Amino acid sequence: MSTDTTRAPLSESLMPTLGGRWYTDPEIFAREQERIFEQMWFCAVRAADLDAPGRFQTVQVGRESILVTRTRKGAIKAFFNVCRHRGVQLCTEESGTHRRNIQCMYHAWTYDLDGKLVAAPNLTKMPDVGREEYGLRAVHVREWLGYVWLCLAEEPPSFEADVEGAVVERLGDLGLIDAYGVETLGLGRRITYDVKANWKLIIENFMECYHCATIHPELTEVLPEFADGYAAQYFVGHGAEFGADVQGFTVDGSEGFDRIATISEDQDRRYYAITVKPTVFINLVPDHVIVHRMFPTAHDRTTVVCDWLYTRDVVEQGRDVERSVELFHRVNEQDFDACERCQPGMSSRVYRDGGVLVPSEHHIGAFHAWVEQRLA
Ligand code: FES
Numbered sequence: 455m456s457t458d459t460t461r462a463p464l465s466e467s468l469m470p471t472l473g474g475r476w477y478t479d480p481e482i483f484a485r486e487q488e489r490i491f492e493q494m495w496f497c498a499v500r501a502a503d504l505d506a507p508g509r510f511q512t513v514q515v516g517r518e519s520i521l522v523t524r525t526r527k528g529a530i531k532a533f534f535n536v537c538r539h540r541g542v543q544l545c546t547e548e549s550g551t552h553r554r555n556i557q558c559m560y561h562a563w564t565y566d567l568d569g570k571l572v573a574a575p576n577l578t579k580m581p582d583v584g585r586e587e588y589g590l591r592a593v594h595v596r597e598w599l600g601y602v603w604l605c606l607a608e609e610p611p612s613f614e615a616d617v618e619g620a621v622v623e624r625l626g627d628l629g630l631i632d633a634y635g636v637e638t639l640g641l642g643r644r645i646t647y648d649v650k651a652n653w654k655l656i657i658e659n660f661m662e663c664y665h666c667a668t669i670h671p672e673l674t675e676v677l678p679e680f681a682d683g684y685a686a687q688y689f690v691g692h693g694a695e696f697g698a699d700v701q702g703f704t705v706d707g708s709e710g711f712d713r714i715a716t717i718s719e720d721q722d723r724r725y726y727a728i729t730v731k732p733t734v735f736i737n738l739v740p741d742h743v744i745v746h747r748m749f750p751t752a753h754d755r756t757t758v759v760c761d762w763l764y765t766r767d768v769v770e771q772g773r774d775v776e777r778s779v780e781l782f783h784r785v786n787e788q789d790f791d792a793c794e795r796c797q798p799g800m801s802s803r804v805y806r807d808g809g810v811l812v813p814s815e816h817h818i819g820a821f822h823a824w825v826e827q828r829l830a
């Protein structure tokens with residue numbers, strides 16, 4: 455693919471962005487599906503949502519529908535959602551429960567929850583049909599932070615380098631995120647946003663805080679240093695500090711919940727943000743963790759699922775998470791509104807060669823170079 459930008463700075467202050475067509479061209483999006491979402495580790499499902507044997511979810515990963523299920527033995531497996539006989543899509547629901555097996559609606563080929571072909575009409579008269587060989591095609595699965603990460607590549611890249619590595623790059627070491635015990639937390643709230651913008655606009659937005667003073671009044675009240683325009687992601691290991699009179703990470707700075715018992719003194723009263731390419735944002739605050747999963751559906755459309763995770767105590771006692779959720783829900787709406795306002799501009803003739811990044815956004819240039827390189 456020819457590149458229409460160069461990563462060379464335009465001046466001391468300004469670096470070029472990607473050109474407009476990177477956000478508007480369905481062919482580029484198709485290549486991103488093939489080279490990025492179908493090759494990398496993709497955060498698909500919250501493991502606790504598959505809370506009993508037979509529970510399943512179907513998720514779109516790149517151009518493929520993937521069936522993620524909990525097996526009898528309690529493991530999580532994922533398969534291409536395609537019958538091995540004549541290709542019917544096995545599950546059309548977003549989620550549900552298979553009582554015992556997965557049966558195709560067309561000619562009743564039947565697979566167990568481990569994907570093995572266990573029955574089909576007249577199967578016994580076809581002894582040459584291998585039940586493993588004609589089982590569902592599996593997808594690589596890893597569980598981390600309480601989420602199920604899938605990789606559709608035959609040979610998956612290193613999970614440690616790509617996924618955990620992104621956290622290490624941002625925080626300095628894995629111990630800092632381990633301290634939050636994310637996989638032990640419970641779901642306090644989930645909000646799904648339908649964003650009419652290219653997925654890269656959402657990533658770029660999350661990576662910078664130049665916009666914070668303009669569009670995030672509540673967030674900059676809680677994290678005053680964000681008003682200077684330097685995102686937490688700008689500095690390795692840095693967590694933005696709460697304002698002196700702020701009691702908690704809530705919409706009005708009022709008190710939150712007890713801090714997660716295992717975090718360190720240094721992590722108290724701080725906000726850390728991490729981008730795990732290609733589609734995940736993780737936000738750490740003392741009393742909860744917010745995880746964004748993106749599902750890019752078209753060159754100009756992205757579904758974002760945002761989970762607010764709290765300690766079991768908070769969730770099980772039914773504590774009121776409203777003020778806590780409201781802060782980042784507003785941030786999400788403010789951000790996604792800005793991204794939706796960017797999207798039409800990407801098609802303008804004046805944005806054909808792109809825009810510019812100011813110094814506090816220069817690290818986004820590395821993201822652009824990464825995208826170009828993946829598609830090259
Ligand atoms: S297509 Fe599934 S059994 Fe025929």
Ligand SMILES: [Fe+2]
Nearest residue numbers: 659665670789
């Ligand atoms: Fe923002």
